[in-house]
Amino acid sequence: MYYPRLIDKYLSEWAAKPTHKPVLLRGARQGGKSTAVHHLAETFKSFVEINFEKQPAFSQLFEGDLDVKRIIPQIAAIVNTPIVCGETLLFLDEIQACPKAIMSLRFFKEDMPGLHVIAAGSLLEFALDELPTFGVGRIHSMFMYPMTFDEFLAANGESLLMNARNMATADQPLPTPLYDRLVAEFRNYLLIGGMPEVVSTWVTTHDYLSCQEIQDDILVSYEDDFPKYRKKVDPTLLRKTLESAATQVTKKFIYSRVEGGYKANEVKKALDMLYMAGILIPVANTAANGLPLGSEADDSYCKVMLLDTGLLLRLLNMTTGDISELTEHILTSDISDLVNKGPMAEMVAGLELLRYRTPNIRHKLFYWVREAKSSLAEIDYISSYKLTVLPIEVKAGKRGGMKSLWLFMREKGLSHAVRCSMENFGKFEYIDSEDNQSVRHIAICPLFAISQLEKILGAMDWNENDLPL
Secondary structure, three states, X not given: OOOOOOHHHHHHHHHHOOOOOOEEEEOOOOOOHHHXXXXXXXXXXXXXXXXXXXXXXXXXXXXOOOOHHHHHHHHHHHHOOOOOOOOEEEEEEOHHHOHHHHHHHHHHHHHOOOOEEEEEOOOHHHHHHHOOOOOOOOOEEEEOOOOOHHHHHHHOOOHHHHHHHHHOOOOOXXXXXXXXXXXXXXXXXXXXXXXXXXXXXXXXXXXXXXXXXXXXXXXXXXXXXHHHHOOOOOHHHHHHHHHHHHHOOOOEOOHHHOOOOOOHHHHHHHHHHHHHOOOXXXXXXXXXXXXXXXXXXXXXXXXXXXOOHHHHHHHHHHHHOOOHHXXXXXXXXXXXXXXXXXXXXXXXXXXXXXXXXXXXXXXXXXXXXXXXXXXXXXXXXXXXXXXXEEEEEEOOOOOOOOHHHHHHHHHHOOOEEEEEEOOOOEEEEEEOOOOOOOEEEEEEEEHHHHHHHHHHHHOOOOOXXXXXX
């Protein structure tokens, strides 16, 4: 059974255009790329799929010139299926196994603009990095991630619950029974995560152990890929770096904590490889004095996240031993403890912030930190809204733990911020104690409603003084 994905909308819009660039669908292994393409193929008269790992002989068609008007009829003859512009979807899977096929993509826009072509690959970033060019401006990339909480809810048949959540506001929060159900589903999501095969198993079995077996298989498959990354990177170092990242998740990554006595530059190279594979996601420190945030980012001072909460738990189990206490904590702890203890809530907030953005570019995540002895402060995520800096803190309650947020808003002259928590929808205002005049507006975005953040921000009180000139 196919569970709808956010990417479906963007792929359908692309397919509806009379002329279009080939799509390069990018993302970590087993994130659902091929399944999404197969779903899109149901809307076409015919579908032709080539998997360059399973069918390496097709690579021979791309030797010599890259004339797609020659290559396409040859493919059609081999598969015995007409490939017709406007009627056929051509899917080139595991295209990283044929670099010349990647290079050929740029010619489809010029020579066969009516043909729908999608290419994907699990280790695609490494192949792209080694190519001199692959068609800048003539290929359209889309980035795909594991399933969001909203996709998880839909897969579990909770569309009505999701609709009720989407109607809630700060002035009309969720009734307690609906709030409790969403919290329960969010706890499950923390354990299960968003890898499509794991979610499918959960939907059909509701058995944690069965899901864990698949999560373990996925992690093993990632490690099996390590020798393919590059000959210069030691697979053992990659494994140790990944294990260390699991224990350091949502914290500044310390190279020296990777076991084995490796040099910092060696660990950095391994870390970069894991970023490229999509297994780890960096959160860069930014001074956040204005936009764009990346202009003041320090990429050497990063926090790290794993691509999926369920995989994080399994990796922690492999790395640190028994995690039954952490699992019990997620399932049974008090709401405030669920957020304040451990990295899970902060990590899932970052992942959700990333996944609900448009898939057309590789979005980056940022945070802010000041480590001065007299005023240690950190904001979990820094984003933007209406051309101004937007701080986002992951916290448990209205009282306590907001010192960094007040300090940051005062220092940067900001009037609006977001607190992601396990609270119900809400908002509050704070008059700055330093001048008894500046008003700080805080929107409460439940962790189970990050998809509604734009709507929540749109409902806040913004005036001309709140926005840059």
